Amino acid sequence: MANIKELTKKNEPLSGGHRACAGCAAPVVVRQALLASDKPVVVGSATGCLEVTTTIFPYTAWNVPFIHNAFENSAANVSGVETAYRALKKRGSFDKEVNFIAFGGDGGTYDIGLQSLSGAMERGHRMLYICYDNGAYMNTGIQRSSATPFGANTTTSPAGKKIPGKTQFKKDLTKIIAAHNVPYVAQASVGYWNDFITKVQKALATDGPSFINVLSPCRLGWGFPPEETMEIARQAVACRIWPLYEVINGTWKITFQPKEVTSPLDWMKKQTRFRHVFQPGNESILQKVEEQVEKEWQELLRQCGQA
Amino acid sequence: MSDPGYKELPKGGLILEGGTAAKYETGDWRSQRPVFIQENCINCSFCWIFCPDSSIIINDGKVSGIDYKHCKGCGICAFECPAKKKAIIMKSEAEIEG
Amino acid sequence: MVTKEKAARTGNEAMAEAMRQINPDVVAAYPITPATEIVQIFSGYVADGLVDTEYVAVESEHSAMSACIGASAAGARVMTGTSSQGLMLMAEVLYIASGMRLPIVLAEVNRAISAPINIHCDHSDTMANRDAGWIQLFSENSQEAYDNMIQAVRIAEHPDVSLPTMATTDGFIISHGMEAIELISDDEVQKFVGKYQPAHPLLNVDKPITAGALDFTDYYFEHRRQIAVGMANAPKVIARIGKEFGDKFGRYYGFTESYKLDDAEVAIACLGSTAGTARVAVDNLRSRGVKAGLLKIRVFRPFPAEEIANILKNVKAIAVLDRSDGLSNFGGPVFNEIRSALYDLPSRPLVVDYIYGLGGRDIFVADIEKVYQTLSDISKSGKIGDLVQYLGVRE
Numbered sequence: 001m002a003n004i005k006e007l008t009k010k011n012e013p014l015s016g017g018h019r020a021c022a023g024c025a026a027p028v029v030v031r032q033a034l035l036a037s038d039k040p041v042v043v044g045s046a047t048g049c050l051e052v053t054t055t056i057f058p059y060t061a062w063n064v065p066f067i068h069n070a071f072e073n074s075a076a077n078v079s080g081v082e083t084a085y086r087a088l089k090k091r092g093s094f095d096k097e098v099n100f101i102a103f104g105g106d107g108g109t110y111d112i113g114l115q116s117l118s119g120a121m122e123r124g125h126r127m128l129y130i131c132y133d134n135g136a137y138m139n140t141g142i143q144r145s146s147a148t149p150f151g152a153n154t155t156t157s158p159a160g161k162k163i164p165g166k167t168q169f170k171k172d173l174t175k176i177i178a179a180h181n182v183p184y185v186a187q188a189s190v191g192y193w194n195d196f197i198t199k200v201q202k203a204l205a206t207d208g209p210s211f212i213n214v215l216s217p218c219r220l221g222w223g224f225p226p227e228e229t230m231e232i233a234r235q236a237v238a239c240r241i242w243p244l245y246e247v248i249n250g251t252w253k254i255t256f257q258p259k260e261v262t263s264p265l266d267w268m269k270k271q272t273r274f275r276h277v278f279q280p281g282n283e284s285i286l287q288k289v290e291e292q293v294e295k296e297w298q299e300l301l302r303q304c305g306q307a
Numbered sequence: 308m309s310d311p312g313y314k315e316l317p318k319g320g321l322i323l324e325g326g327t328a329a330k331y332e333t334g335d336w337r338s339q340r341p342v343f344i345q346e347n348c349i350n351c352s353f354c355w356i357f358c359p360d361s362s363i364i365i366n367d368g369k370v371s372g373i374d375y376k377h378c379k380g381c382g383i384c385a386f387e388c389p390a391k392k393k394a395i396i397m398k399s400e401a402e403i404e405g
Numbered sequence: 406m407v408t409k410e411k412a413a414r415t416g417n418e419a420m421a422e423a424m425r426q427i428n429p430d431v432v433a434a435y436p437i438t439p440a441t442e443i444v445q446i447f448s449g450y451v452a453d454g455l456v457d458t459e460y461v462a463v464e465s466e467h468s469a470m471s472a473c474i475g476a477s478a479a480g481a482r483v484m485t486g487t488s489s490q491g492l493m494l495m496a497e498v499l500y501i502a503s504g505m506r507l508p509i510v511l512a513e514v515n516r517a518i519s520a521p522i523n524i525h526c527d528h529s530d531t532m533a534n535r536d537a538g539w540i541q542l543f544s545e546n547s548q549e550a551y552d553n554m555i556q557a558v559r560i561a562e563h564p565d566v567s568l569p570t571m572a573t574t575d576g577f578i579i580s581h582g583m584e585a586i587e588l589i590s591d592d593e594v595q596k597f598v599g600k601y602q603p604a605h606p607l608l609n610v611d612k613p614i615t616a617g618a619l620d621f622t623d624y625y626f627e628h629r630r631q632i633a634v635g636m637a638n639a640p641k642v643i644a645r646i647g648k649e650f651g652d653k654f655g656r657y658y659g660f661t662e663s664y665k666l667d668d669a670e671v672a673i674a675c676l677g678s679t680a681g682t683a684r685v686a687v688d689n690l691r692s693r694g695v696k697a698g699l700l701k702i703r704v705f706r707p708f709p710a711e712e713i714a715n716i717l718k719n720v721k722a723i724a725v726l727d728r729s730d731g732l733s734n735f736g737g738p739v740f741n742e743i744r745s746a747l748y749d750l751p752s753r754p755l756v757v758d759y760i761y762g763l764g765g766r767d768i769f770v771a772d773i774e775k776v777y778q779t780l781s782d783i784s785k786s787g788k789i790g791d792l793v794q795y796l797g798v799r800e
Binding site for chain 2 (some may be wrong): 015025
């Protein structure tokens, strides 16, 4: 558990003055993650909202060493930084203890960067990869990714007269990384800061690769008022569309049980990207979502030995 | 002052110091302004931990104000404030200026 | 006096040997024919403790170069090796390596690119990436491959240059061809390359930097202009290091190598292993009284335009041998650059292009002699005929 009073005494890792939209969750993900570290952190990021908005030359919001390389290679890039660290340490030309965190959005992680991430996880670098999942290519204007939820309207899965938004369910990336048998994998929500920070602390304490998939609502792409970013992030947990869990050395555990379980449809109703699925004639979409959420929840319970 | 030429810039597109974005003011993006009411504050720091723009000024674990140079007025701080009487409320910039 | 040892080495072995002696901090690589052996041999050195390099066996060439970029930005001396499709997969990040001014050294084995898939030598891969902001050194044989690798470290890391550098060999012809080469002692190599002193390492956590920032229209041009300055500074550095290498180890290196060009009336210009074949052709023609000469280009990037123009200014007819096709209806890249280099001469030689040797198609002394014959005809008639021809292809 993180102590917020202690956290407030730390140096601010990310300055204001970046150009993320008002109410963007990504900078909050970064602040919470970096505050979790007791050692200096070196950060890498994939191309995407986070990288673009925080590093517009000559302005950088990063108060820690930061490197951006390309879109699909955040994991490989940081694995190189981490390797250099080990090499220079071994040769006595560097003597500090450092944590390494790679960030990527869902586009840079679920899609184009999946191979790079898989490789870095398999090789066992001591690095934490954090995917801030906002469920589409938000930086380029809300195009669908494999993380976009079923039914969502995006600019490349538009809700049209014949096709009602995205016709595929979201890829389950957290489980894919868990299948790499890395020592620490977790799913988190930016709205539950203590759960997320605790997970980052566990991940950074891991002697090996770790991965956290953190839900990072995008008010523009999802369509909700900016002040509700954290609330939407919490409601995704409450309706079990985004359960919070961790996998430590192969042992699965749900880290947060919502007091009151809500319907995923209530969560969807709050977002304009799902507006069309509530139109008459789209009832089957709603049914499919409910069935899928329930199926995945039961599977998670089984994996956690709670079924 | 004009922007530096290529002979003056560090090589490789590097920015040689951290946090220079603080020099860039995003406060004028705001249409709503969070106003801090000290006496209502219960010092939970939730506004601070959820602020996307690092704009909650905090000293010794206590909120002391808001950095209006960078705050974009998203309203997360006011929304998240759990105090019975909100310690941050949103006011329209137009009204304040008007 | 430096210690010299004669040893039989293939191009790949020679490059791996140089890497062992350089003992870089980090190597991140992915195997690909015909460059596989370089990283394979090197990983053996790592496994046996002959180097203390951190070796990263990545899952693709794209990740190889991406990891090299991360490691180099962190402050490490970094090397890798690849070929063909591997270099093509790296292409995106090759540009990032130079844009970030990272002195990564790459052992590149020139190989054809798909389709059709082919594992043999041509220069299509390296030429496709000629404008990536990398220094490109071509090698005629294993000895040059070895020497180029060692010099590449110094060239790339020179603060006036700060550009990644690839030393290339020709696939199979050099990479797998055994030759007697002269090795430099480990100590001497270490002394020659020295210790890498990065200016702004990312790992300096006390002084955080941001690398890879976004430029809008207000800064991008300036940052790209700086890369051109690095390339413009490179000739001086390459020349100085080539001379220093020669003074120490007896083998001098410049940008080009002229063979019997002083009084030549007809000349061929080429890169890499073909120079050896062309030299024999020149000797044969000279014995028959033909004033033939040869220009071998070692450094393709930066392109030594002025030097080439100066060397070729009195030649009447020139054939450029291009081991890659520009598919532009206007000849290969080497032809275009050489021809352009000659443009400012008061009296310009006639120049034709021969695309040859694609996908490892052999080129024989007789083929090259035929080219010289054509050049003699051109020189006499003053007529070029076909500007671009294909040498050694079945019709």
